[in-house]
Amino acid sequence: MTRPRVVIIGGGFAGLTAARGLRKxxxxxxxxxxxxxxxFQPLLYQVATAVLAPSDITSPIRWLLRKNTNTTVLxxxxxxxxxxxxxxxxxxxxxxxxxxYLIVASGARHxxxxxxxxxxxxxxxxSLEDALKIRHRFLIAFEEAEKxxxxxxxxxxxxxxxxxxxxxxxxxxxxxxxxxxSMLDDFRNFDPRDTKIVLLEGGPRLLTAFxxxxxxxxxxxxxxxxxxxxxxxVVTRIEKDAVYVGDQRxxxxxxxxxxxxxxxxxxxxxxxxxxxxxxxxxxxxxxVPDAPHIFVxxxxxxxxxxxxxxxxxVAPAANQMGKLAAKNVRRLLADxxxxxxxxxxxGNLATIGRYRAIAExxxxxxxxxxxxxxxxxxxxxxxxxxxxxxxxxxxWAYSYLTYQRGSRLLTEGEGDGVSAEPTRSTAPVVPAxxxxxxxxxxSID
Amino acid sequence: MTRPRVVIIGGGFAGLTAARGLRKxxxxxxxxxxxxxxxFQPLLYQVATAVLAPSDITSPIRWLLRKNTNTTVLxxxxxxxxxxxxxxxxxxxxxxxxxxYLIVASGARHxxxxxxxxxxxxxxxxSLEDALKIRHRFLIAFEEAEKxxxxxxxxxxxxxxxxxxxxxxxxxxxxxxxxxxSMLDDFRNFDPRDTKIVLLEGGPRLLTAFxxxxxxxxxxxxxxxxxxxxxxxVVTRIEKDAVYVGDQRxxxxxxxxxxxxxxxxxxxxxxxxxxxxxxxxxxxxxxVPDAPHIFVxxxxxxxxxxxxxxxxxVAPAANQMGKLAAKNVRRLLADxxxxxxxxxxxGNLATIGRYRAIAExxxxxxxxxxxxxxxxxxxxxxxxxxxxxxxxxxxWAYSYLTYQRGSRLLTEGEGDGVSAEPTRSTAPVVPAxxxxxxxxxxSID
Numbered sequence: 046m047t048r049p050r051v052v053i054i055g056g057g058f059a060g061l062t063a064a065r066g067l068r069k070x071x072x073x074x075x076x077x078x079x080x081x082x083x084x085f086q087p088l089l090y091q092v093a094t095a096v097l098a099p100s101d102i103t104s105p106i107r108w109l110l111r112k113n114t115n116t117t118v119l120x121x122x123x124x125x126x127x128x129x130x131x132x133x134x135x136x137x138x139x140x141x142x143x144x145x146y147l148i149v150a151s152g153a154r155h156x157x158x159x160x161x162x163x164x165x166x167x168x169x170x171x172s173l174e175d176a177l178k179i180r181h182r183f184l185i186a187f188e189e190a191e192k193x194x195x196x197x198x199x200x201x202x203x204x205x206x207x208x209x210x211x212x213x214x215x216x217x218x219x220x221x222x223x224x225x226x227s228m229l230d231d232f233r234n235f236d237p238r239d240t241k242i243v244l245l246e247g248g249p250r251l252l253t254a255f256x257x258x259x260x261x262x263x264x265x266x267x268x269x270x271x272x273x274x275x276x277x278x279v280v281t282r283i284e285k286d287a288v289y290v291g292d293q294r295x296x297x298x299x300x301x302x303x304x305x306x307x308x309x310x311x312x313x314x315x316x317x318x319x320x321x322x323x324x325x326x327x328x329x330x331x332x333v334p335d336a337p338h339i340f341v342x343x344x345x346x347x348x349x350x351x352x353x354x355x356x357x358x359v360a361p362a363a364n365q366m367g368k369l370a371a372k373n374v375r376r377l378l379a380d381x382x383x384x385x386x387x388x389x390x391x392g393n394l395a396t397i398g399r400y401r402a403i404a405e406x407x408x409x410x411x412x413x414x415x416x417x418x419x420x421x422x423x424x425x426x427x428x429x430x431x432x433x434x435x436x437x438x439x440x441w442a443y444s445y446l447t448y449q450r451g452s453r454l455l456t457e458g459e460g461d462g463v464s465a466e467p468t469r470s471t472a473p474v475v476p477a478x479x480x481x482x483x484x485x486x487x488s489i490d
Numbered sequence: 491m492t493r494p495r496v497v498i499i500g501g502g503f504a505g506l507t508a509a510r511g512l513r514k515x516x517x518x519x520x521x522x523x524x525x526x527x528x529x530f531q532p533l534l535y536q537v538a539t540a541v542l543a544p545s546d547i548t549s550p551i552r553w554l555l556r557k558n559t560n561t562t563v564l565x566x567x568x569x570x571x572x573x574x575x576x577x578x579x580x581x582x583x584x585x586x587x588x589x590x591y592l593i594v595a596s597g598a599r600h601x602x603x604x605x606x607x608x609x610x611x612x613x614x615x616x617s618l619e620d621a622l623k624i625r626h627r628f629l630i631a632f633e634e635a636e637k638x639x640x641x642x643x644x645x646x647x648x649x650x651x652x653x654x655x656x657x658x659x660x661x662x663x664x665x666x667x668x669x670x671x672s673m674l675d676d677f678r679n680f681d682p683r684d685t686k687i688v689l690l691e692g693g694p695r696l697l698t699a700f701x702x703x704x705x706x707x708x709x710x711x712x713x714x715x716x717x718x719x720x721x722x723x724v725v726t727r728i729e730k731d732a733v734y735v736g737d738q739r740x741x742x743x744x745x746x747x748x749x750x751x752x753x754x755x756x757x758x759x760x761x762x763x764x765x766x767x768x769x770x771x772x773x774x775x776x777x778v779p780d781a782p783h784i785f786v787x788x789x790x791x792x793x794x795x796x797x798x799x800x801x802x803x804v805a806p807a808a809n810q811m812g813k814l815a816a817k818n819v820r821r822l823l824a825d826x827x828x829x830x831x832x833x834x835x836x837g838n839l840a841t842i843g844r845y846r847a848i849a850e851x852x853x854x855x856x857x858x859x860x861x862x863x864x865x866x867x868x869x870x871x872x873x874x875x876x877x878x879x880x881x882x883x884x885x886w887a888y889s890y891l892t893y894q895r896g897s898r899l900l901t902e903g904e905g906d907g908v909s910a911e912p913t914r915s916t917a918p919v920v921p922a923x924x925x926x927x928x929x930x931x932x933s934i935d
Contacts, residue, residue: 081633100543111675118676120633140637188526188565192585230556231563432888439884443877 048073051374052133052142054123054311055150056083056106058363059343059370063148064116066371070378074116075142077135081105081120084173085428087360088437090215093170093179093301094223101436102428103173109430123151125314128336146338146374149311149325150367153344153358156307156322163283167300170212179301183220186299191234200296202240205288207280208304209246211254211395214263216301217244218398221270242271243297245278245290247304252403254357254393259403262412266397280304306358308345315339320347324355330383331370337383340373342366350388360427361391394420493518496819497578497587499568499756500595501528501551503808504788504815508593509561511816515823519561520587522580526550526565529618530873532805533882535660538615538624538746539668546881547873548618554875568596570759573781591783591819594756594770595812598789598803601752601767608728612745615657624746628665631744636679645741647685650733652725653749654691656699656840659708661746662689663843666715687716688742690723690735692749697848699802699838704848707857711842725749751803753790760784765792769800775828776815782828785818787811795833805872806836839865 049072053060056078064076082103091097107118119142121135126147133142155169168178183204190201202224206217224240231237244267251267251274252260267274275290282289287296308323317333318326324347325333331346333339343363348356356362366386373383392406394416402416411419421441428434494517498505501523509521527548536542552563564587566580571592578587600614613623628649635646647669651662669685676682689696689712696712696719697705712719720735727734732741753768762778763771769792770778776791778784788808793801801807811831818828837851839861847861856864866886873879 081629098543098545105676107676117636117678119637120630121637136637184526185565191562192564192566192581231550231552233562435884435888436881439880443880 049145049378050075050143051146051148052077052144053148053150054078054126054133055152055343056080056118057086057150057152057343058360059150059152059367060148061106061109062364062367063150063342063371064110064113066368067374068113068115070115070371070375072115072146072374072378074113075119075144076106076110076116077119077121077123077133077142078106079120079122080173081107082173083109085433086171087424087427089170089173089176090212090219092173092176093216094183094219095180096219097437097440099173099177101433101440104430104433123311126311128314128316128339146377147340148367148370148374149315149339149341149345150343150363150370151309151311151345153306153308153322153324155302156305157302158305160283163300163302166283166285167207167288167302169302170216171306182299182301187228187232187237189298191232198235199239200286201298202235202237203243203295203297204240204299204301205243205245205295205297206301206303207245207288208302209244209248209251209274209276210303211252211393213244213246213301213303214251214267215396216303217242217272217274218267218270218396218401221272222399225271241273243295244272244274245280245288246274246276247279249276251276252395255395255403255405256410259405259410259412263395263397263403266401270398306344312341312345315341317341322347329385330373331366331386332373332383338377340370342370348386348388356388359393362388365389394423396420494590494823495520495588496591496593497522497589498593498595499523499571499578500597500788501525501563502531502595502597502788503805504595504597504812505593506551506554507809507812508595508787508816509555509558511813512819513558513560515560515816515820517560517591517819517823519558520564520589521551521555521561522564522566522568522578522587523551524565524567525618526552527618528554530878531616532869532872534615534618534621535657535664537618537621538628538661539664540625540629541664542882542885544618544622546878546885549875549878568756571756573759573761573784591822592785593812593815593819594760594784594786594790595788595808595815596754596756596790598751598753598767598769600747601750602747603750605728608745608747611728611730612652612733612747614747615661616751627744627746632673632677632682634743636677643680644684645731646743647680647682648688648740648742648744649685650688650690650740650742650745652690652733652745652747654689654693654696654719654721655748656697656838658689658691658746658748659696659712660841661748662687662717662719663712663715663841663846666717667844670716686718688718688720688740690720690725690733692722692724694722696721697840700840700848700850701855704850704855704857708840708842708848711846715843751789757786757790760786762786767792774830775818776811776831777818777828783822785815787815793831793833801833804838807833810834839868841865 051072051074053063053076056076061083064074067074083106085102088102092099110116110118121140124134126133131144155171157163169175186201190198193201204220206213220242224237228237250260251264278290283300286298287294288300312319312323312325315333320326325341327341327346331340333341343366344358350356369386376383394404396402400414400417402420404411404416404419425434496517496519498508498521501521506528509519512519528551530547533547537544555561555563566585569579571578576589600616602608614620631646635643638646649665651658665687669682673682695705696709723735728745731743732739733745757764757768757770760778765771769790770786772786772791776785788811789803795801814831821828839849841847845859845862847865849856849861849864870879
């Protein structure tokens with residue numbers, strides 16, 4: 046007699062928690078993920094800005110689940126779900142994994158509001174590959190500025206972040222720190238302090254998940270760091286060397302996208318009703334309408350919360366959903382009725398630059414340096430392993446004591462080929478002499 | 491009046507030392523490197539085997555040279571050297587950098603003895619990208635073994651290292667450690683202890699740079715770790731899923747190449763006499779015949795040492811050459827005769843697995859665990875920055891205390907596309923049931 050088979054798609058917060066919740070259940074669990082690692086997404090922006098190394102905030106999923114003796118971890122890319130035959134297809138048809146119960150936790154990707162043509166010029170920040178791509182773009186901009194003729198230098202030294210949510214604010218807040226401190230002595234043909242950071246938000250305010258007074262404080266903190274924040278600034282076009290707000294052209298070589306999310310396309314193969322962002326409109330117990338043995342969790346699930354809002358796409362929500370999905374599978378196995386999901390809001394946190402943050406925990410509001418220390422402790426606590434915690438703590442201590450970036454590393458194959466292209470492929474570049482005559486790079490033809 | 495221009499190609503040990511040797515000279519220095527980082531190559535095999543993270547053993551070149559106010563660092567790929575016009579061409583014609591003095595330190599790449607078609611199946615280990623490629627291949631083999639049908643599993647779990655020099659011995663020695671300890675609880679469809687490590691050496695002994703008795707000890711140590719060492723084993727063919735020694739076919743999905751080097755192709759554009767491995771046959775003062783203002787250093791220079799041997803391609807030799815090249819440039823500027831290069835042999839070191847090493851320092855020979863401690867201290871001392879030292883020390887402590895690998899990280903874009911291909915693209919894979927019935931992945935068609 047075989048045991049019931051539970052398949053979990055995704056090894057993020059929701060999927061991992063679900064697998065852990067089934068550890069002692071009398072089932073065979075298969076967790077499938079595109080990568081071999083669990084990623085601590087809240088610190089991803091620090092990998093993108095070269096503060097942390099990729100391995101600081103990741104851990105092998107199979108290692109995290111090594112004590113789950115009923116769980117097999119497969120690294121495979123899921124193609125589709127066949128709800129009727131109860132099969133998960135993966136690796137372009139190579140694998141077909143049967144299930145009795147399915148927990149879908151494949152998350153979300155960034156989205157470009159129907160402008161997918163912007164993606165090559167404005168990478169988003171969801172996966173580790175995204176972060177490495179952004180790190181590459183970010184670091185190469187300075188390398189290119191050192192080589193570029195003066196008239197092109199300005200656009201290499203202007204960084205535009207699109208989107209005023211937590212990711213956009215945290216990215217925009219950390220960039221001045223790097224430009225104005227970390228690289229101060231490293232270049233000869235320009236002054237890194239000439240770097241400009243622009244934050245574009247389409248709506249009337251930043252950080253809509255926070256109370257207005259905290260968001261206003263974040264805005265002031267950002268401006269204090271020298272970030273040029275534009276509200277009600279809707280991006281209409283992105284090109285290789287500029288971003289447009291209405292008709293206004295902002296010359297830049299580096300646009301970072303933190304503006305929109307779209308649920309994993311797997312949601313569609315469930316045949317369930319979806320919301321505008323592609324999330325599954327689940328039942329109160331997180332199951333899929335007409336498919337009581339399939340649960341959807343994390344960023345992929347649209348779960349009503351309060352005031353017409355949805356449960357936000359944050360780590361604590363994903364953990365809570367993963368836990369309940371596992372519990373509901375166990376209850377179905379025991380012929381018990383499933384339980385309804387109730388979101389417990391653990392609060393909101395965002396850092397602004399080097400020493401500041403804002404935090405809301407229930408009715409308590411924190412800001413400034415104290416909030417930053419709170420943020421630091423919470424993030425260290427939630428990192429997956431002891432090793433991650435130690436390494437992140439050391440990198441932070443190093444970075445904050447010395448103002449240096451630990452992971453200023455450009456490797457081939459991490460870039461996307463756009464920014465590394467020659468500035469002008471036909472005409473030769475003739476940088477004019479700098480005042481100090483430190484370098485002269487005449488061209489010959 | 492402009493200052494003399496010195497261009498240095500390469501930011502490895504030789505190039506970096508040369509730049510430092512010119513720090514106080516009244517010249518304008520431009521250092522050009524393909525990457526933005528200096529790499530501590532002696533520990534590269536530990537990145538390839540996921541012990542260390544890439545950023546642990548790298549540092550930004552421009553940061554290392556930030557106090558060299560006379561030095562501009564450019565990240566650019568050198569295309570060729572025009573000896574007559576005294577120009578270095580880079581970035582596919584985009585940059586042309588004039589020089590009065592040139593120091594070429596562009597190093598070597600691995601070579602396949604005329605079998606370049608082997609490269610996709612047998613990556614070598616020279617650059618950080620190489621190491622990431624090998625790490626990807628190495629980690630994905632276990633992931634594939636977990637998914638593969640039993641008859642294919644064996645070839646995923648056999649790792650073949652080609653070449654019995656220090657790199658090959660260090661790679662082969664560290665692999666059993668990982669297979670037999672680090673991943674013990676992580677897989678459900680096979681036992682990582684079934685992993686086989688094979689080391690193929692074409693000549694009659696390992697480690698020809700060492701005395702025969704130390705090399706014999708290394709052989710015994712490797713065999714004690716379970717490595718299957720074949721001497722006089724000349725590789726005749728490498729395919730996607732096998733390597734051939736004569737007519738013998740060894741099924742394997744993972745071949746690591748540590749067998750041969752070829753000097754950077756830039757050597758050819760100097761128009762100087764080269765040896766068989768493409769190295770420049772320099773004058774005793776490291777200058778190029780008929781080009782007294784061009785110096786060649788590091789792995790790119792063929793410098794006679796003793797008993798008909800050349801100065802070996804090791805870090806101390808590169809440092810010594812870089813230092814002398816800088817000194818000779820300074821002497822030419824002062825109208826003094828150049829000095830002859832004399833190699834001071836600092837000894838040889840190689841680790842074998844987790845706790846053993848062999849070392850020769852002058853007439854002193856060390857082996858076993860004491861040599862391993864010596865190796866550890868020397869490598870920590872020579873790492874470029876304090877940050878590197880601390881991080882490497884912690885990763886080592888973690889790895890040696892817990893038997894875990896810190897950087898078991900698979901990211902897209904680091905692989906070369908070969909190993910990630912489906913095992914068989916047309917036929918579906920039908921893994922048979924394991925004894926424990928832990929996973930069953932039937933295929934449907």
